[in-house]
Amino acid sequence: GIQVEQSPPDLILQEGANSTLRCNFSDSVNNLQWFHQNPWGQLINLFYIPSGTKQNGRLSATTVATERYSLLYISSSQTTDSGVYFCAVVLGTASKLTFGTGTRLQVTL
Amino acid sequence: GAGVSQSPRYKVAKRGQDVALRCDPISGHVSLFWYQQALGQGPEFLTYFQNEAQLDKSGLPSDRFFAERPEGSVSTLKIQRTQQEDSAVYLCASSFSPYNEQFFGPGTRLTVL
Numbered sequence: 001g002i003q004v005e006q007s008p009p010d011l012i013l014q015e016g017a018n019s020t021l022r023c024n025f026s027d028s029v030n031n032l033q034w035f036h037q038n039p040w041g042q043l044i045n046l047f048y049i050p051s052g053t054k055q056n057g058r059l060s061a062t063t064v065a066t067e068r069y070s071l072l073y074i075s076s077s078q079t080t081d082s083g084v085y086f087c088a089v090v091l092g093t094a095s096k097l098t099f100g101t102g103t104r105l106q107v108t109l
Numbered sequence: 110g111a112g113v114s115q116s117p118r119y120k121v122a123k124r125g126q127d128v129a130l131r132c133d134p135i136s137g138h139v140s141l142f143w144y145q146q147a148l149g150q151g152p153e154f155l156t157y158f159q160n161e162a163q164l165d166k167s168g169l170p171s172d173r174f175f176a177e178r179p180e181g182s183v184s185t186l187k188i189q190r191t192q193q194e195d196s197a198v199y200l201c202a203s204s205f206s207p208y209n210e211q212f213f214g215p216g217t218r219l220t221v222l
Contacts, residue, residue, distance in 0.1 A: 030207075030208040031207070031208050031209070031210070031211075033210060033211065035213075040215075041146075041198060041215070041216055041218075042213075042215050042216075043152075043200070043213040045210065045212060045213075048209075048210035050208075086151055086152075088151075088152075090207060090208060094207075095140075095142075095157050095164065095165055095207035096142060096154035096157060096165065096168070096207075097142070097144075097152075097154065097202075097211060098154070099151030099152050099153070100151060101150075101151055102151055
């Protein structure tokens, strides 16, 4: 079955708007990371957050491991935020990261 | 630099050729992972090393794919007799341990003609 689900799949925002991206996962997690994949394909680490809440500038993230979900908040979006956002988890006893299907974000002027 | 590096960045191969892709992990990282990313998809796991030991190769799609990390640092992913379906971006990641934060290299984009 589906192990890591992200929503929404696509999101179009006007510059300055706020958004929330969601990641649901099907098992206990030992590692959860949020990435931004830029147009050149580089995966940029945003958060390492297997539990709790973290903030970094305009971005913040919350993981509720007991309820098996994580949220990524983007405030005051900028055109440079455009790209694909991936949630990836290490589930159960695995070692590998399992990636979600991603949220493709487009921020327009 | 202090990040994960990969070479070559781009590789074009004729169907049937063998290719070798290199990954230099972050110094001190004992865990090394290879992932494959097809166009429009998220990365998918290929194989995992802890130091020089290959502990998981369950994601390798066929026996044409082979990976090694003989001295526990640099790793090479080799694909024999390449096929068109092997065209993808191959990503390498490293971390202190599987449960620690993984850092990714820029990837090698392989195109098989």
